[in-house]
Amino acid sequence: MxxxxxxxxxxxxxxxxxxxxxxxxxxxxxxxxxxxxxxxxxxxxxxxxxxxxxxxxxxxxxxxxxxxxxxxxxxxxxxxxxxxxxxxxxxxxxxxxxxxxxxxxxxxxxxxxxxxxxxxxxxxxxxxxxxxxxxxxxxxxxxxxxxxxxxxxxxxxxxxxxxxxxxxxxxxxxxxxxxxxxxxxxxxxxxxxxxxxxxxxxxxxxxxxxxxxxxxxxxxxxxxNWVQVTGKTTKVALVQGNVAQSIKWAPEQEWPTMLKYLDLTRVNYDADIIIWPESAIPAVEPAVQDYLSTVNQSALLNNSAIITGILNYNFETKEYFNSLIVLGNKQDEDEQGYYYNHNNRYSKNHLLPIGEFVPFQELLRPIAPLFNLPMSSFSRGNYMQHNLIAKNLHILPLLCFEIAFPHQLAANLTKQTSLLLTVSNDAWFGNSHGPHQHMEIARMRALEFGRPLLRSTNNGITAVIDHHGNFIARIPQFEEGVLKTEVELVTGVTLYSLWPxxxxxxxxxxxxxxxxxxxxxxxxxx
Structure with missing residues (x-):
């Protein structure tokens, strides 16, 4: 120059x-x-x-x-x-x-x-x-x-x-x-x-x-009124474990964390549907089958369903997935609820760059720890997947960042969809305005698509939103607790949900x- x-x-x-x-x-x-x-x-x-x-x-x-x-x-x-x-x-x-x-x-x-x-x-x-x-x-x-x-x-x-x-x-x-x-x-x-x-x-x-x-x-x-209240309700319990991000993936914290979620759930089995947040179980799914079987049987005995975030590893393709699975959920006398690779599951499609996948990873991973965060090598689930089914309700799931993409939600919405579900772990962002903005986006999705929305997070903001985008109930950030409430179910569709x-x-x-x-x-x- x-x-x-x-x-x-x-x-x-x-x-x-x-x-x-x-x-x-x-x-x-x-x-x-x-x-x-x-x-x-x-x-x-x-x-x-x-x-x-x-x-x-x-x-x-x-x-x-x-x-x-x-x-x-x-x-x-x-x-x-x-x-x-x-x-x-x-x-x-x-x-x-x-x-x-x-x-x-x-x-x-x-x-x-x-x-x-x-x-x-x-x-x-x-x-x-x-x-x-x-x-x-x-x-x-x-x-x-x-x-x-x-x-x-x-x-x-x-x-x-x-x-x-x-x-x-x-x-x-x-x-x-x-x-x-x-x-x-x-x-x-x-x-x-x-x-x-x-x-x-x-x-x-x-x-x-x-x-x-x-x-x-x-x-x-x-x-x-774009949608109509059916007069039916379902009782939900959203568990907020408040596990610090600094210890979440520490091997010695694996069992204490899993036992914490189980303990918080035991006194809330009167709920129809219990939600644990994103990666609430800090282990890969095949490695904790005994634990999952115990939770599944406990939910079955109490006629409840538990939806939890977990990481799955496919041994054949050697791929990791950020997933949601349904435990319990007995539909008939012969139903055994959860078993490994049960199809009542969801794998995240829209991954977050750096946090969940690293572009040009061969070049970037050696540079700094930022590009080697725990669980940053996920594969994508399909863009269109079946709704989760819990207590005969069809629930449309979106994991964390996916709630910001309305077209993905619209692609998976069906006439049977009763609830929207988003789980997250915003502990990455501490006491900032990020989790509040995330909640704001989730509220907009509930209003756009005319469906109640459940949002369960590790440390807040955990909340239940009605089909008008308003809070039904929420619990404070950075506190261990369980949010219990009843949700009114609706029927009908909004114009936007048909042709976004x-x-x-x-x-x-x-x-x-x-x-x-x-x-x-x-x-x-x-």
Whole structure:
């Protein structure tokens, strides 16, 4: 690199650091974390992005992308800071290296909103940014974020609205549709400000009308019942073992942990279904057959069913699977409940990079302990699998990270599905906002698909959610305990559960058509 090019680079860097718009974008991005759980100030999502959108106007594509990139970097830097807890505490890396990895992750995620801004500016005319295009391009970029490199769709804007009036749209258009509405409201606010600034009352009509229409529909949808309560209930018990991550896989803790779950269960056999969290049994399934047989017989004697997380090892293919199995669950007099390789099981499909599989492992594993975490060499289960069956109920399972992928849930939903189940071990992330955001995502799935949801975790948040996405019951984090409650069963389907991919496509195409109309009207009024 020549001396001139270095000086040019340094000059550009200095210019960026003193640019007020850049700092404003970064700070507004940082503040967006408060819209999500555990802070849950949902209204922030409805105007904070507008601050950046306002400054995108009259910017060429590259500058628009740069401003959005800075905003998104702040958004992810604060929003997923909880990831650093696991890297720092269990990765075995120096602080500077772990912070560097977090920096790279946030920079990568910021590329997707930046892409949306770039495309919006690129397809606008040279004189004025067409903000109406931002909504469809944002959805396209968010879809890419959910699939590229296995996907990381965390902090999608729609999740922040689980407790807002916009949540009523979830059974109709899903979280993706709510994200589109959040972007649309922010764009409308910018349009209103520009109209007032230019003293153009005529251009106020459409953004105000759109916000009014969205508000009216949200309250109207509150009266729509997508599914119906059947009058039947089932009693559930969710066990939270609160086993510290630092000792979870220690060999000497294997039996104490298994006995702890059995002891917590013994006094709760009056429940129909008992749930243990992800990898509650810290051993491979073939190695603990005597223990599993004992638990199975105990559940059978008490006419109950236990669903537990466990690791399975296939000796023929030499593959590990992160699995859920059903113990007990006597369906008839000849039923013996669980036995090894019983088909009443589920194996995780959507694995978490680094945590459950290591890409380019031959290259990365020798570098640092981060790439050799316990149980980080899993194989994928099938994308579509049978629901688990417990006490004659069909239960759709998703393991940990999978709850963030609605299309996978939709692919496995059947007319017989009574409950959604997600189990997790968020002990990796300590007392951060990560587990709260995880719970927020799970609540959105219950609302989108109109089914009660059970969420059992090692150290919280363990909770039961109704088909409206509201808490029925929950127990505190970092406490050993059992959550017992009754769950009302429902019947029927939501519109979103029928056509999630079609709705995504429509949420992209309809705004493009709407854009043509709005642009034509704005030109006439100017």
């Amino acid at each position: 020549t001396k001139v090019s270095i000086l040019t680079l340094l000059s550009s860097l200095k210019s960026s650091l003193v640019n007020k718009k850049n700092w404003l974008s970064f700070i507004t991005g940082l503040s967006l974390v408060f819209a999500y759980a555990p802070f849950s100030q949902w209204y922030l999502s409805l105007f904070i992005p507008a601050i950046v959108f306002y400054h995108l106007a009259k910017q060429p594509p590259k500058k628009s992308a740069k401003l959005m990139f800075i905003f998104a970097f702040g958004w992810f830097a604060s929003g997923i800071s909880w990831v650093h807890v696991s890297i720092d505490q269990f990765g075995g890396l120096p602080l500077t290296v772990s912070l560097g990895l977090m920096l790279l992750l946030c920079l990568y995620l910021a590329l997707f909103p930046a892409l949306a801004a770039y495309l919006t500016a690129y397809f606008s005319n040279k004189k004025q940014l067409n903000l109406w295009l931002l909504m469809p391009f944002w959805l396209i970029s968010e879809y890419l974020r959910s699939v590229v490199f296995t996907g990381f769709p965390w902090l999608s804007l729609g999740y922040s609205q689980i407790d807002s009036p916009l949540a009523k749209f979830a059974p109709l258009i899903g979280e993706v549709g709510i994200t589109a509405l959040v972007i649309l409201i922010n764009v409308c606010l910018v349009k209103i400000v520009y109209s007032l600034k230019q003293n153009s009352k005529n251009t106020l009509t459409y953004p105000i009308a759109l916000i009014f229409m969205i508000t009216t529909l949200s309250y109207g949808l509150a009266n729509v 991919r079609l709705i995504l496509v429509l949420m992209i195409i309809i705004p493009l058509i709407l854009n043509v109309f709005l642009q034509t009207q704005e030109k006439k009024e100017h």
